[in-house]
Amino acid sequence: MATPPTGSRARGVDFLSIDSMLTEEEQMIRDSVRAFVNDKVLPIMAECFEEGRFPTELIPEMGEMGLLGSYLEGYGCAGTSHTAYGLVCQELERGDSGIRSFVSVQTSLVMFPIHAYGSEEQKQKWLPKLASGEAIGCFGLTEPDYGSDPGAMITRAERTDSGWLLNGAKMWITNGSMSDVAVVWAQTEDGIRGFLVETGTPGYEIRTQKHKFSLRASVTSELYFDKVALPEDAILPKSAGLKSPLSCLSSARFGISWGAIGLASACYEEALRYGSERIVFGKPVVAHQLQQAKLADMLTAITKGQLLNLRVSRMREDGSADFAHISMAKRDGCRTARDCARVAREMLGANGIVFEYPIARHMANIESVYTYEGTDDVHTLILGQRITGHAAYS
Ligand SMILES: Cc1cc2nc3c(=O)[nH]c(=O)nc-3n(C[C@H](O)[C@H](O)[C@H](O)COP(=O)(O)OP(=O)(O)OC[C@H]3O[C@@H](n4cnc5c(N)ncnc54)[C@H](O)[C@@H]3O)c2cc1C
DSSP states (O other), X not given: OOOGGGTOTTTOOOTTOGGGGSOHHHHHHHHHHHHHIIIIIHHHHHHXXXXXXOOGGGHHHHHHTXXXXXXXXXXXXXXXXXXXXXXXXXXXXXXXXXXXXXXXXXXXXXXXXXXXXXXXXXXXXHHHHHHHTSSOEEEEOXXXXXXXXXXXXXXXXXXXXXXXEEEEEEEEEETGGGOSEEEEEEEETTXXXXXXXXXXXXXXXXXXXOOOSSOTTSOEEEEEEEEEEEEGGGBOTTOOSTHHHHHHHHXXXXXXXXXXXXXXXXXXXXXXXHHHXXXXXXXXXXXXXXXXXXXXXXXXXXXXXXXXXXXXXXXXXXXXXXXXXXXHHHHHHHHHHHHHHHHHHHHTGGGGGSTTSSHHHHHHHHXXXXXXXXXXXXXXXXXXXXXXXXXXXX
């Protein structure tokens, strides 16, 4: 068996002793989520993926552990560091991207905008329930015709005597069909604003999107708004323009960059474990030079991703990280994860394609993660603009 620091299930992949750069609290949170994933998530994930089912039974425990809205202050949230939030995402995605997506959406796309742009009444009403997992939220930005270009959205909220009238549709919405509340972004006479739309409001319909190859253990839905009458106080009063949903995306993308490295680590660890036991031409797969090159490349890419994520985290904590720094981490993390999943799968030979091993599941999941929250192309354009000063989107 290879050396424990690069493949131990207890501590994870840590070739450069990055643990020593984490606080004791961050290590403790990471270890507890790691144990939760090993004990509760991994044993059921292949079945959930095959059945196309999100494991709702895990939500109360994630709430009790403080994983929902973890880095937010007050209202029943744990108030951890951004790094701790990143570590939560890393460990959850080692289990499955669907579980990490659930926590990302609840935390960064639902609780964060309510915390940042909501009224005191909205915060009191929703945040404690969302933190405990008693209530579930979703985030409606993407539309059937507009994904990478959300500023062109069609969904519109018109002022009425008693509040607002909402019309439009959203698509690809994580958690949609199991949500109690949706954070919906719509055009108004004052530009794009956020609204809280409660499930069951007349004219609001949710349809589950089925037949996915990827992120099968996650709920994805379409939201339809047909003359939905909303009260005056449904608007997030401090939301102002496209920059408000984009700030939510920055928070979610930050977590995804950590999650992607968790996925890459899971694939690397599985390839190392399997390749250490499987004998080909008289010796373990990993004893062959060609396979060692693959492991060396994976370990190096994962380690670089860990360092990038930690640096961006610490910059977020001192207030110096901006969206372009996060774009670099999201883009690089997803590229690393995609490459590691593909190479790890080939190292398992035929066993790489079956549900018994997690790699094909991760390989399918990373296609969604690579696509949502800004595709690789979009993050490339964000970096291109930062580097050159020229926007090249259109
Ligand atoms: C499983 C899943 C869950 C999701 N969850 C949510 C959610 O909870 N809430 C939500 O609002 N959305 C969600 N999304 C939507 C996701 O954010 C969008 O799919 C994503 O932003 C891409 O948009 P699109 O699919 O419309 O692709 P398009 O925007 O149509 O892009 C098509 C292709 O064109 C490329 N492209 C786009 N613009 C440019 C350009 N300027 N130059 C060059 N190439 C370009 C893209 O990179 C892509 O390759 C989810 C998506 C998936 C798959």
